[in-house]
Amino acid sequence: MTPIPVITTDRLILRAPTEGDVAAFAGFYASEAAQFVGGPMKDFEVWRYTAEVLGHWQLRGFGRWMVERKDTPGAIGLVGLHAPLDWPEPEVGWMLWGGNGKGYASEAGRAARHFAYDTLGMTTLISQIAPGNAASVRVAERMGATREMPDNVHPVYGTLQVYRHPGPEAAE
Template identity: 55%
Template sequence: MTALAIPTLETERLILRAPGPQDFGPFAAFYASPRADFVGGPLNAEGSWRMLAMEIGHWTLKGFGRWTVTAKGDDTAIGMVGLFEPEGWPEAEIGWDLFNGHEGKGYATEAGRAARSYAYDVLGWQTAISLVKPANTGSARVAARLGARHEGDFTHERHGFMQVWRHPAPGEIADGGMEAYA
């Protein structure tokens, strides 16, 4: 099997890079915490390892996935943001998880915008959603800051009831995209 080259994206404050084993510590700490309630946690170390393996494998299975987010100048993982469409999802999603202590700084919006630009400009997506648990008001605020609108609801077999937030189409975005992956 040939390894897939995962692109690196750069924003004003962040690097979005390939996830790897060096990310397991921060990843497992997040998934062990109550903050992971909205994304399938809390999980023990074994469950967190499987989740990280799924994130890496998603790139091979779909040709896209979620990046590990780091602050420029520090390669420590502060979150996972990117493109996600596992079996059972209604359609391709832009998703974000910021690890403990890194929320509230605008990182999810900044990284989400970069991921969406990559999906539209490089992969040619014409639409995208974000799935948000109703109680996850922080995630709903990120979706709204990205211009997404609550369009409807979806019930997943394992994750339960979620809101579907529809992102603006490529031609509706006023920010002009990004050149980080050029």
């Protein structure tokens, strides 16, 4: 089994998802904010999705982490690396349900990107963003990603805008 590393930043802890995270994750997926990431979902669907997140680590050797603030226990988001078979290339992605507007998504996203470049040896990453998701566009741009054309048309999620992240030599 692939161990899921714990990553810390100045304010955050990125850690493996647990069953205890499902309630907060399900709350996010029941909200309007989840419209940009495949929601809404019912609680049992979120439980299965959490199992999928864990399985990605086993199949690919990398994946996404639950994010929590160092000063307050409890998951506030899911951030990390994603590369299922139907993705054009590895992605760094984020979804936060706590602490929006405080820079947590870009802080955690940068930590995940550094892991991809420094630990895994990846040389490029994208972020795919649903049209209309202005908050995610701001996060991608804060991380130095630039819009790339053409858009990706996914068979399930439809049109996704592609943002290319700077490579390892230019990433902050």
